[in-house]
Amino acid sequence: MARSDVTKLSFILLFAPFALWIALLIILPQLGIGYISLREKVGPGEYTFGVSNYVAFLSEPIYWNTLLRTAWMSILVTAMALIVGFPVAYYIAKIAQRRSRAALFLMCLIPLWVSDLVRAFGWIVILRETGLVSSFLQKIGLVSGPVEFLYNDATVVMGLVYTVVLFMIVPLVSTLDGMDNSLIEAGYNLGGSRFTVFRRIVVPYAMPGIVAGCIIVFMLTAGSYLTPILLGGKNSMWFTEQIYEQFVTRYNWESGATFGVLLLVFTSFVVWLGLRLTDQSLASTVAKD
Structure with a gap:
């Protein structure tokens, strides 16, 4: 067998599982939902x-x-995840010693080993009336009775940021790690302040990672179900809850499928708009060398 034939066969064998996964678990279900x-x-x-x-x-x-409320809350969570995740990613990629980078990166990934359900219940244990925060505030005398921190938008946002911030850190670390430190040094040598260097050098270079992280975080947040329901309760008003209600509670698959299609179309539109506003493309973010 010729070397070119071996190369083609190897490529097909390697690509076939990925193609089947895309076709059977993403494309066909979406077509079925659209049909329904x-x-x-x-x-x-x-x-x-x-x-x-x-x-x-x-x-x-x-x-x-x-x-619209779900989209707005998802954008807010994405912005907060970027604010929290960028300093962490910058420290890991540019400040931490090379020996400790792998350990710090691994520490960021450890929470992914725990399911969303367990993490949500962890927040419930901490923030409920008899939880750790309420008990601590009573013990030091700041409050006279139990305080319920659950079932509000602030708690939902906090829980979602904790859940998705890791997906913001990973692409940022990958992008910032490829930036030559001489670029930052040149900025300082030319008289730039820390803010100027950050705004004119660091942010433009990290923009593909920022956009990639924002896309991942936004899509995960908009499609989240467990965290808004468990931490927001009846006041969550999350769109995925409406989809669940149509499919499971009302057994109205036609309306549930419609809601699912609209959620996909709307979130895709928001992602497209974000790419246009930042003058980026999927090729320069997700597929960046």
Whole structure:
């Protein structure tokens, strides 16, 4: 067998599992959801095709208000994750000694070994009325009785930031690690202040990592279910809860599929808009060398 044939066969064998994973677990389910969303029930077991499910969504303010609220909260979580994660990533990539970088990076990844459910219940143990924070405040005399820190937007945002900040740190570390330190030194030698060097050199170089991290964090946050429900309770008003209610509680698969398609389209639009505003592309972020 010729060397070129061996190379092609090796590529096919390596790429086939990835292609099957994409086709069977992403493309086909999305096509199925899109197909179901276009079905209109006209009788028991009888369906026709149309856009009435989408019209019903737009005619119900609580649904699209929840979608817009979820998008706004996801953007807020993304911004806070960037604010928290950038200094950590910069320290790991440019300040920490080379020996300790791997250990610090591993410490950032350790929380990923625990499921979202366990992490959410950890926050519940800390923030509930009889939790650690409330008990500590009572013990030092700052409050006279139990304080409930759960079931509000601030707690949901905090829990989501803790959950997704690791996905912001990873691409930032990968990008900043490739920046030559001489660029920063040149900025200082030319009279630039710390803020100027950060704004004119560090941020532009790290922009592909920033955009990649923001895309990952935003999509994960908008599609999150456990953390908003457990930490926000009945006041969470998260769009994934509406999808769950349509599929499981009401057993209305047509509306649930419609909500799922709209969530995907809307979040994709936000990502596209963010790429346009930052003058970036997927090729320069996700596929950056």
